[in-house]
Amino acid sequence: MRSARSVIGVVVGVAVVVGLALVPTWGLDTHGVFSSELNSPGTLTVLALMLVFGGVALTYDLLFGFTGLLSFGHALYFALGVYLTAIGTTKWGWPLWQTLLVTAIAGLLLPVVLGSVSLRVGGIAFAMVTLAFAEAGSIVVDNNPRGLTGAEEGVTVDFQALPEGLVGVINTDNLYWLALGYVVAVFIAVNWVVDSSPGRIMQAIRENERRVEVLGLQPFRYKLFAFVLASFLATAGGVVYALILQTATPSVTTPAFTLSLLLMVVIGGTGTRWGAILGGALYTFLDNRLPSWTGSETIQDLPSVISTPLSEPLFVLGTLFILIVFFLPGGLAGLLTLRPRRGLRFLEQSLGGGGGEPEPGAATTGDAGAKA
16 A cells, blocks of 8 residues: 555656646646746746745755754755855856865765764754754845945846856746756655665654654754754755855844744645745745735725735735634644644744643654654
């Protein structure tokens, strides 16, 4: 039965990826869902961002949903990829390959160092330490050391350092395929890790870290592995983001960005692999399209009692997410399973430090991979 489900899952996944890969060839009218046709540069850019943030949300789910580590500093590693890509090509005049190499090294070393410090504590203390590191990164960007970060104005990516296929409106389809390749790579990496022996131990740590210690294992090593891998994949997402928008702005350095990732994961369904991708894509789509919808004449022509709140994108966005969390406590992934999964209750447990007895029906060390 499990083998049959795996085969079906692979077939469905391949079909979805093939369908997404063909999107740039479809000149369909979106009827107001997007601002233009499906394969127009503007729509493809929004779709590419949806894919990127779907992948970044999945990297956060590896940390939070599968390992039980509630971090408030994941934005730091995404911002690392964004800013090093922009600074390397523009300020230092490096070719793209050299910029990517340095970014990859930094994307590994920084989480190793900061993770080794942060993971000495757990629960809310771990969240606060990661928040402190994220704040430090945000302050560095705002202070604009040696004119590298551009402070509030940010830094643009030097298009002369990029391959011709990634520059210009006519190459938006290539950037879209790059974003698709990123989310597929992240999904494959997370899927492989979760099903591996270390992945099962990571999920056991999520359920009850004390029991893992009693078995003679060292949870710190596995938590550090999850922390470094999730951060490195987030850094890669920052690189793709910078190549799509060809700019780096301080908005990606704030702890509020990490909270957005947490919201994406909770909406999609924590610990569900593909749920985080759906949550990230939905959040990004609504964040981009709601300002246009709420400012439409249809909304403005309604009675003021209704039009006033509906004309505020944040109000509509917050209301939609409250409804999703209230009626789908297991996230969007719960629509398929038809049963609640970890959501806000798991978030509450994470803030409490974890390590207690697992919930009734929760996965144990042996079956954690099957239930993920």
